[in-house]
Structure formats: structure tokens, C-alpha cells
Amino acid sequence: MPQAAATAAKGAATRAAILDRAIDLASAEGLEGLTIGRLAAEMEMSKSGLFGHFGSKEELQLATVEAAALRFRRAVIDPVLTIPDGADRLRAMIDAYLDHIDVGGYSGGCFWGSTAAEMDDRLGPVRDAIAAALDAWLAELERQAGLAGLAHPDLAAFELYSVVMGANLRYRLSKDRQVFDHARASVDRLLAEATK
Amino acid sequence: MPQAAATAAKGAATRAAILDRAIDLASAEGLEGLTIGRLAAEMEMSKSGLFGHFGSKEELQLATVEAAALRFRRAVIDPVLTIPDGADRLRAMIDAYLDHIDVGGYSGGCFWGSTAAEMDDRLGPVRDAIAAALDAWLAELERQAGLAGLAHPDLAAFELYSVVMGANLRYRLSKDRQVFDHARASVDRLLAEATK
Numbered sequence: 001m002p003q004a005a006a007t008a009a010k011g012a013a014t015r016a017a018i019l020d021r022a023i024d025l026a027s028a029e030g031l032e033g034l035t036i037g038r039l040a041a042e043m044e045m046s047k048s049g050l051f052g053h054f055g056s057k058e059e060l061q062l063a064t065v066e067a068a069a070l071r072f073r074r075a076v077i078d079p080v081l082t083i084p085d086g087a088d089r090l091r092a093m094i095d096a097y098l099d100h101i102d103v104g105g106y107s108g109g110c111f112w113g114s115t116a117a118e119m120d121d122r123l124g125p126v127r128d129a130i131a132a133a134l135d136a137w138l139a140e141l142e143r144q145a146g147l148a149g150l151a152h153p154d155l156a157a158f159e160l161y162s163v164v165m166g167a168n169l170r171y172r173l174s175k176d177r178q179v180f181d182h183a184r185a186s187v188d189r190l191l192a193e194a195t196k
Numbered sequence: 197m198p199q200a201a202a203t204a205a206k207g208a209a210t211r212a213a214i215l216d217r218a219i220d221l222a223s224a225e226g227l228e229g230l231t232i233g234r235l236a237a238e239m240e241m242s243k244s245g246l247f248g249h250f251g252s253k254e255e256l257q258l259a260t261v262e263a264a265a266l267r268f269r270r271a272v273i274d275p276v277l278t279i280p281d282g283a284d285r286l287r288a289m290i291d292a293y294l295d296h297i298d299v300g301g302y303s304g305g306c307f308w309g310s311t312a313a314e315m316d317d318r319l320g321p322v323r324d325a326i327a328a329a330l331d332a333w334l335a336e337l338e339r340q341a342g343l344a345g346l347a348h349p350d351l352a353a354f355e356l357y358s359v360v361m362g363a364n365l366r367y368r369l370s371k372d373r374q375v376f377d378h379a380r381a382s383v384d385r386l387l388a389e390a391t392k
Contacts, residue, residue, distance in 0.1 A: 028317040030226065108317050113365070117313040120368035121224040121304050131369040138366075158378040162362025166354060169309070169361055170334075172316035173327040182354040 019067035028108025065129045068111045075100040086148035087194045110168040148194040215263035224304025261325040264307045271296040282344035283390045306364040344390040
């Protein structure tokens with residue numbers, strides 16, 4: 001590989017590693033605590049080195065939200081694309097999401113649950129990016145609920161979203177893994193309507 | 197009233213006013229941002245005056261959690277105590293909780309949703325106090341679900357908890373009040389099982 005391409009590839013790998021750490025930090029401690037200085041210390045990099053990748057705290061936060069959306073897509077959406085649309089796809093997506101939370105897809109609990117609660121009152125592009133990601137997730141749930149033949153796809157999407165958020169919040173505080181069984185039972189109950 | 201009693205009453209009123217503001221601040225910006233200095237500025241008091249009421253940030257955080265539990269009790273539990281146990285009581289409690297979130301019982305969204313997501317990774321007495329309050333709420337939901345004759349009271353409690361948390365998170369980001377209708381429809385669907 002020519003020198004310039006090798007340098008660019010190394011830069012991209014470093015950026016990806018930084019964002020990977022940033023997602024976990026933000027999941028545990030919030031996006032507001034995600035400063036260039038804090039992250040530089042975590043990565044054992046200089047602050048100026050980190051500034052080379054992200055020019056400001058806001059740019060870093062936005063890149064982190066974008067990277068978290070990619071991580072979510074790889075864990076929850078891509079693996080189930082071969083499963084038929086509708087009830088089976090819905091069950092597989094929620095299963096994948098619960099696994100993603102359970103086995104530590106995020107070291108500090110679900111990135112989206114943590115940052116939505118944190119940023120909802122802080123108007124600006126970071127909040128908008130989080131809201132847009134959640135809108136897209138709800139829209140996909142609603143679309144699949146419609147294909148599953150559920151009578152009220154918008155209501156089903158809200159319920160599926162709520163069950164995952166409830167499981168995440170409850171698990172993080174109680175450390176009782178039974179909440180994941182509850183969440184799966186809720187999904188089964190919801191989808192039973194589709195097969196009636 | 198004797199002078200000493202009047203002074204004590206004034207102190208208690210000031211403390212209550214401070215904690216009222218602290219609950220709203222923590223709902224919007226988190227318990228970690230709740231410093232003595234920040235709150236003193238908000239209340240236009242001196243830091244030393246605030247230190248007279250709360251000796252440390254942790255003591256302030258714990259008092260805020262306790263005051264939030266009292267606000268919750270007054271808004272959600274006390275008003276429905278005359279309603280018969282079971283499905284009617286459950287519906288009334290969830291209705292009261294959704295109203296409490298909707299009409300601004302907390303200026304920054306549900307205190308419990310915000311602080312649970314924030315504090316879940318910060319081991320210590322503040323996290324424990326939040327976890328204990330949520331355990332008590334889940335236990336009351338489960339008890340009432342049992343009295344309502346639901347087949348799986350623990351699952352129903354989890355679902356009711358999730359629906360309220362989902363409505364809060366979703367409303368705070370989308371500002372779409374339809375989520376409250378969805379939440380009420382979910383509760384109706386859940387409780388329909390009890391009356392079969």
C-alpha cells in the first residue's frame with residue numbers, strides 16, 4: 001500500500017478505536033462528560049492528537065452518536081436481514097437487542113437509553129442526532145409490525161421499544177437477569193396477536 | 197409560635213424549597229451536576245448557607261432522592277388509595293404517573309428515568325437509594341397485579357414499569373403527546389387479561 005494510503009488507513013483505525021471507547025464511556029457516564037481531555041487520558045493520547053480527529057467536544061459527541069448507530073446496526077439489524085419480514089424479524093431484532101445489552105454490547109448499559117435520558121433537555125445537534133436515530137428505530141419496528149399483521153403497528157412499536165428500554169433500566173439497577181426473560185415473554189405475548 | 201419553633205419551621209421550609217428545585221435540576225441535568233455551588237446560585241443563596249442544610253454533595257443528592265420519592269408518593273400513590281385494590285388501582289396509579297410526567301410533575305422528564313440511567317454505573321449510597329425506590333415501586337405494581345388476578349404479576353409489573361419509562365423517554369425526545377395514548381392503550385390491553 002502506498003505511504004499516503006497506509007497513513008490514512010492508520011488514521012481511520014485510530015479514529016474507530018477512539019469512538020469505540022467513547023461509546024462505552026458515554027453509555028456509563030454520559031455524553032456531557034465526554035470531553036477531549038477525558039478521552040485523551042483514557043486513550044493515552046495527547047489532547048492535540050485527539051483534536052486532530054475531532055475539532056470540538058460537539059464534533060466528538062456527534063461522531064460518537066454516529067458510531068453508536070453503526071454498532072447498533074451491526075448487532076441488531078444486519079444479522080437478521082435474512083429472516084423474513086414481520087413477526088419473525090421483529091422477534092429476532094428484539095432478541096438481538098436484548099443480547100446486545102445483556103452480554104455487554106455497551107459496557108455502561110444501552111447507549112440509547114442512557115444518552116436519550118441525558119440529552120433530552122439539551123437542545124442542539126447532538127440531541128437531534130439521538131432523536132433521529134430513535135425515530136428510525138421506531139419506524140423500522142412499526143414497519144415490521146405492519147408486515148406482521150398487527151392491528152396497531154404504531155402501538156406495537158412503542159411497546160417493543162418500551163420493553164427493551166425497561167429491561168435495560170431495570171437490569172442496570174437490579175442486576176437481575178430475569179428481566180430479560182420478562183422482556184422476551186412480553187414480546188411473545190405481543191406477537192401472539194399476529195398469529196391469531 | 198415561640199422563636200425557636202418559628203426558626204425551625206422557616207429552616208424546614210427553606211430546605212423543602214431547595215429540594216424542590218434540586219429535583220427539577222436533577223431531572224434535567226442529572227444528579228452528578230447537582231453541586232452545592234450550582235444549587236446555591238439557582239436559589240440565590242450563599243454556598244455556606246446551603247452547606248448549613250446539606251453538609252456534602254452526596255448528602256444533598258440523597259436528600260433529593262428522598263424528596264423525589266415523597267413527590268412521587270403525593271402524585272401517584274396517595275391520590276389513589278381510596279380506589280379498590282387490583283386492576284382499578286393499577287390503572288389509576290399508571291394514569292396518575294403519566295399525568296405527572298405529562299403535565300410537568302418534573303420539569304426535566306421523570307426524575308426516576310433520568311437518574312436511574314445516570315447513576316446505574318456509579319456504585320454508592322445514591323445509586324442504592326434510587327434502586328431501593330424503584331424496587332418498592334415494582335413491588336407495589338406486582339402486589340396490585342396479583343390482587344388484580346393477573347396470571348404473572350411479576351411480568352405485568354415489569355411491563356407496566358416499561359410502558360411508563362418508554363412513554364417518558366419517547367415523549368422527552370419526540371414531544372409527541374400520542375405516546376401517552378399509546379401507554380394508556382398498553383395498560384388497557386394488559387389489564388384486559390384480568391377481567392377475562
